[in-house]
Structures are given as structure tokens and as C-alpha cells.
Amino acid sequence: MRTAYRTKLGRLIHGKAEEAFGTLRRYEGKVDLVFTSPPFPLNRKKKYGNLQGQAYIDWLADFAPKLRALLKPRGSIVMEVGNAWEPGRPVMSTLSLRALLSFLDTGRLVLCQQFIYNNPSRLPGPAQWVTVERIRVKDSYSHLWWMSPRDRPKATNRRILQPYSVAMERLFKTRKYNSGARPSEHHIGKTSFFRRHKGAIPSNVITLANTENASSYMKYCRENKLTPHPARMPVGLAEFFINFLTKPGDLVLDPFAGSNTTGAAAEALKRHWISIESDKVYVDGSYGRFVKDA
Numbered sequence: 008m009r010t011a012y013r014t015k016l017g018r019l020i021h022g023k024a025e026e027a028f029g030t031l032r033r034y035e036g037k038v039d040l041v042f043t044s045p046p047f048p049l050n051r052k053k054k055y056g057n058l059q060g061q062a063y064i065d066w067l068a069d070f071a072p073k074l075r076a077l078l079k080p081r082g083s084i085v086m087e088v089g090n091a092w093e094p095g096r097p098v099m100s101t102l103s104l105r106a107l108l109s110f111l112d113t114g115r116l117v118l119c120q121q122f123i124y125n126n127p128s129r130l131p132g133p134a135q136w137v138t139v140e141r142i143r144v145k146d147s148y149s150h151l152w153w154m155s156p157r158d159r160p161k162a163t164n165r166r167i168l169q170p171y172s173v174a175m176e177r178l179f180k181t182r183k184y185n186s187g188a189r190p191s192e193h194h195i196g197k198t199s200f201f202r203r204h205k206g207a208i209p210s211n212v213i214t215l216a217n218t219e220n221a222s223s224y225m226k227y228c229r230e231n232k233l234t235p236h237p238a239r240m241p242v243g244l245a246e247f248f249i250n251f252l253t254k255p256g257d258l259v260l261d262p263f264a265g266s267n268t269t270g271a272a273a274e275a276l277k278r279h280w281i282s283i284e285s286d287k288v289y290v291d292g293s294y295g296r297f298v299k300d301a
């Protein structure tokens with residue numbers, strides 16, 4: 008267990024999260040956001056090795072009370088988990104769902120909201136079912152589960168407003184639309200739609216392409232002959248939740264940091280951060296995210 012590197016606002020610990028928690032006691036009650044993508048519950052072993060079945064569920068659930076203890080009372084945990092399939096069968100695994108329920112119970116947490124991260128540039132897969140037999144469609148999203156000890160953790164969607172759509176901009180100009188009742192039972196008033204705010208409120212489906220080939224991270228990995236992390240998330244995804252659930256000066260923790268996307272996003276947004284990663288190659292590569300003009 009050692010600090011692999013420090014930046015102005017954070018540090019990356021090289022080691023296993025379960026062991027690193029012992030050294031993090033002084034942060035109890037101080038973390039604003041845990042943002043992480045744990046090793047996925049694959050039913051076959053991936054490069055970084057995963058537990059399987061009930062062992063995975065128990066392993067993940069064991070983190071819940073530990074992470075809860077680190078959180079501020081109005082802090083949040085956001086966990087990204089991808090879809091998994093039963094080995095050799097065109098059938099989805101429910102392991103991640105069972106892991107979520109067990110994590111919520113063990114940590115005495117509530118599920119504040121579910122998000123979908125849709126990656127339109129994902130290659131068609133699982134290949135056998137999607138491109139060979141053509142009996143399933145492309146699997147292009149992962150889940151993000153936003154959890155907290157409280158029903159009302161610190162959050163504001165005012166910090167994550169998005170540009171208005173072309174259709175909405177047209178509406179602002181023409182000021183023509185049908186007011187009244189909608190099939191959804193929403194009632195649209197005569198003027199409510201014309202009020203321009205600072206941007207549109209985002210939905211819980213986040214669409215971002217994960218194409219990072221030209222980034223300083225990839226360049227650094229290439230130049231130092233380090234294998235890039237195979238399951239990186241886009242920086243924009245981490246930025247979305249960091250902006251939504253924390254403010255500058257807050258503390259963000261990622262116990263399964265991989266290429267340290269979370270730390271890099273936190274640093275750029277002026278939040279303090281602590282990341283933990285067990286694989287030395289990914290630790291070394293992640294430093295590239297902080298090297299200017301790598």
C-alpha cells in the first residue's frame with residue numbers, strides 16, 4: 008500500500024481497496040462523493056480478475072458500510088455497472104441487480120435515482136448473439152446507481168444544465184405550441200414553456216461517445232509502453248456526477264480507479280480526490296492524465 012503519486016488536489020493509492028480503507032479512517036464523515044466503477048460481475052474472468060456469483064455479491068456488499076462510514080451525512084455513492092451475460096447463453100445475468108440490492112441493504116442506503124450511460128460508439132456485442140446469430144441487439148449502455156444514506160443528499164441540477172435542443176430553441180423563437188393537457192396527464196400552461204432558463208435540465212439517460220484515442224492519457228501510455236485500461240469511462244461521465252453532487256473544495260473518492268478518470272475529472276473541477284487502484288500498470292498509466300502535453 009503506497010501513494011503512487013500526488014497532485015495539487017489529490018493522490019492515488021496503489022493497493023487493494025479493502026486494505027486501503029484501514030489507512031483512510033481519518034476521512035470518516037468527510038467524503039462528499041464516492042464515484043466508482045467496480046470490477047464488473049462477469050461470469051468469466053476478465054483481465055483484472057473478478058469474483059463470480061455469490062462471492063462477488065458478498066465482496067461488493069462488504070464495501071457498503073465502509074463507504075457509508077466515509078461519507079458526509081448528505082454524501083452520495085454513484086456506482087457504474089455494465090451488463091453481463093450468462094456464459095455461452097443469450098441470456099442476461101442478474102448478478103449485477105442482486106449485487107445492487109445486497110449493497111443497498113448492507114449499507115442501509117437508499118437508491119436516489121438510476122441513470123443509464125449510453126455509448127453510441129460501442130461495438131456490436133455480445134458478438135455471437137448480435138452479429139452472428141442476429142438474435143439480440145447491440146448492448147450499448149451501463150447502469151449508474153446513485154445511492155445515499157439520506158433521501159435528500161446534496162445535489163443540484165443547476166450545475167449540469169445542458170444547451171437547449173434545436174426544437175426548443177425554435178419554440179423560444181416561434182412561441183407556438185399546443186398548451187393544455189397531455190396524454191401523460193401533465194398540464195402545459197400557456198406561457199410556461201417560453202421562459203428561458205440557463206439551460207435544459209438533463210435526463211437520466213446520459214449519451215456520450217467513449218472515444219479517447221487522441222487523449223494525453225493514450226499518448227502517455229503509448230510512449231511509456233503501458234497497456235491502456237480496457238474499461239475506461241469517459242471523463243464527461245465523471246464530470247457530470249461531480250458537478251451534480253459536489254461543489255469546488257469537496258472530496259471525491261474512487262476505490263476502483265482504473266485509469267483514474269475520476270481523479271482527473273475532480274482535479275479539473277477543483278475538487279479534492281483520493282483514488283485507489285490495485286493494478287500497477289493501470290496506476291502507472293493513469294499518471295498520464297496529469298502530465299501536461301504528454
Ligand SMILES: C[S@@+](CC[C@H](N)C(=O)[O-])C[C@H]1O[C@@H](n2cnc3c(N)ncnc32)[C@H](O)[C@@H]1O
Nearest residue numbers: 023024044046055239240263265266268285286
Ligand atoms: C471497471 S475498472 C475502473 C475503470 C475506471 N472507471 C476508468 O475510467 O478507468 C475497475 C478497476 O478496479 C480495479 N480493482 C479490482 N479489484 C480491486 C481492489 N480490490 N481494489 C482496488 N482496485 C481494484 C481493477 O484493476 C480495475 O482497474
